[in-house]
Every structure is written in structure tokens, then in C-alpha cells.
Amino acid sequence: xxxxxxxxxxxxxxxxxxxxxxxxxxxxxxxxxxxxxxxxxxxxxxxxxxxxxxxxxxxxxxxxxxxxxxxxxxxxxxxxxxxxxxxxxxxxxxxxxxxxxxxxxxxxxxxxxxxxxxxxxxxxxxxxxxxxxxxxxxxxxxxxxxxxxxxxxxxxxxxxxxxxxxxxxxxxxxxxxxxxxxxxxxxxxxxxxxxxxxxxxxxxxxxxxxxxxxxxxxxxxxxxxxx
Numbered sequence: 001x002x003x004x005x006x007x008x009x010x011x012x013x014x015x016x017x018x019x020x021x022x023x024x025x026x027x028x029x030x031x032x033x034x035x036x037x038x039x040x041x042x043x044x045x046x047x048x049x050x051x052x053x054x055x056x057x058x059x060x061x062x063x064x065x066x067x068x069x070x071x072x073x074x075x076x077x078x079x080x081x082x083x084x085x086x087x088x089x090x091x092x093x094x095x096x097x098x099x100x101x102x103x104x105x106x107x108x109x110x111x112x113x114x115x116x117x118x119x120x121x122x123x124x125x126x127x128x129x130x131x132x133x134x135x136x137x138x139x140x141x142x143x144x145x146x147x148x149x150x151x152x153x154x155x156x157x158x159x160x161x162x163x164x165x166x167x168x169x170x171x172x173x174x175x176x177x178x179x180x181x182x183x184x185x186x187x188x189x190x191x192x193x194x195x196x197x198x199x200x201x202x203x204x205x206x207x208x209x210x211x212x213x214x215x216x217x218x219x220x221x222x223x224x225x226x227x
Contacts, residue, residue, distance in 0.1 A: 117144055118153065118221035121179065122214065126163075128174035130182060134219075138179065141221065142186035152192045154222040155179050160213035161200040172197030179219045 054062070118141045121134035130138070145153065157172030157179075176195035184190050205212035 117148075117223055120218045120220050123175055123217045123219075125160075125213070125217065126171070128171060128178050130178060134179075135182065138182050139186065142183055142188055145183070145188050145192070148223075152194070152224045154224065155193060155195045156202075156220040156222065157195065157197040157199075158202060158204075158216055158218050158220060159200050160216040161203065161208075162213070163200075165199060168199035169197050172199045175219050 119137060121130070121137050123129075123134070124131065145151065155176045157174070157176035159168040159172050159175075161168075163171070173195065176197060180190070180193050180195055183193060200216070203212070203216040204218070205215045
């Protein structure tokens with residue numbers, strides 16, 4: 001009987017040890033296979049795609065590339081804007097010059113027909129002194145300006161095309177200045193008169209003849225309307 005009880009006790013002990021060992025192994029396996037410790041993000045991406053995620057250096061390079069592209073686009077847009085502005089300026093300048101040219105041609109045509117309140121006066125070759133004929137005309141011009149006190153006048157000096165451009169500009173200015181001086185002596189206020197020289201740039205007659213040159217050696221008057 002006693003022997004039987006011993007044998008039974010040994011069996012129970014063996015069963016208990018077996019149970020404890022089995023339970024310990026199962027717990028260890030559960031911990032190893034569970035999610036008790038989080039895996040790094042790079043490891044997860046690598047497991048999902050088979051490739052590692054971008055490094056901080058790669059991300060910085062991508063941001064730099066994006067910034068450079070945006071800068072290039074902004075620079076291109078600015079370049080196009082400036083080009084449009086320049087084209088508009090050129091268009092407006094061309095339009096202004098065309099209007100001035102048309103006005104000058106109309107004025108020239110009117111003067112050729114003897115129209116306008118103040119006729120041109122003419123000069124001898126390479127001279128800026130006033131001829132007797134020019135003085136007589138200027139006396140009439142002074143009388144007209146006296147009765148039209150609200151008008152101002154631009155006195156233009158012109159030359160024929162003989163001589164250098166610089167020389168003719170200076171000669172045209174002397175002719176205009178001499179004309180202003182004479183009108184001022186006749187009582188016309190200097191504040192109403194201005195001078196400009198066009199030298200040989202605006203001939204009445206472009207022909208290379210004595211008659212054409214005589215027409216071009218002149219002072220022309222542009223009367224500005226009363227303000």
C-alpha cells in the first residue's frame with residue numbers, strides 16, 4: 001500500500017513539473033512572437049516594400065530640388081513680365097514718334113503753302129545774321145505776337161546738309177537765338193519764346209540743289225495756342 005502511494009506521488013510530481021515546463025515554453029514563445037516591442041519605421045517599410053525608406057539626406061535633397069524648380073519658374077515668369085513691359089514701352093515710343101512725325105509733316109506742308117501766322121525767315125549760306133528781308137518779316141511777326149499775347153512760340157533753327165552734323169546743330173542754334181534776340185528787342189517777352197536747333201535733320205527740300213539748300217537755311221516758328 002505504502003509503495004503504491006509513493007509511486008502515485010512520484011507520478012503526480014512528474015506531471016506537475018511537465019505542466020510547469022510546458023507553460024513556461026508557451027509564454028516565452030508568445031512574448032517572442034507578439035508585439036510587445038515596436039519595430040522601427042524603417043524596418044516596417046523595408047518589410048513592406050523590400051526597400052529602405054528615404055534617409056534625411058535624401059529628403060533634404062528632394063526639398064532642395066523642389067525649391068530650385070520653384071525659383072526657376074519664378075525667374076521665368078519675371079523675365080516674361082519684363083519682356084512684356086519692354087514691348088509695351090517700345091510700342092508706345094513708336095506710336096509717339098509716328099505722331100510727332102505726322103505733325104511735323106503736316107506743319108511742313110502747311111508752311112510750304114504759306115499757311116500759318118508766322119512765315120519762315122531765311123539765311124545766307126553759313127550765316128546766322130539776319131537779312132533785311134528777315135528783319136522785315138520779324139517786325140510783322142512781333143506785331144502779330146503783340147496782339148496774341150496768350151500765345152507762345154518755339155523758334156526752330158535749321159540748316160542745309162553741307163557741313164558736319166555738330167556744326168549745323170550749332171549754326172541752327174545761333175540762327176534761332178539771333179531771331180529771339182531781335183523779337184525781344186521789338187518788345188516780345190522772352191518768357192514766351194523758346195529756341196531749338198534741328199541742324200540739317202528736317203529739310204524742307206531734300207534735293208541737292210542751290211534752290212533746295214536756300215529753302216532749308218531757315219528759322220521756323222511753331223505757335224503754341226493760348227493756355
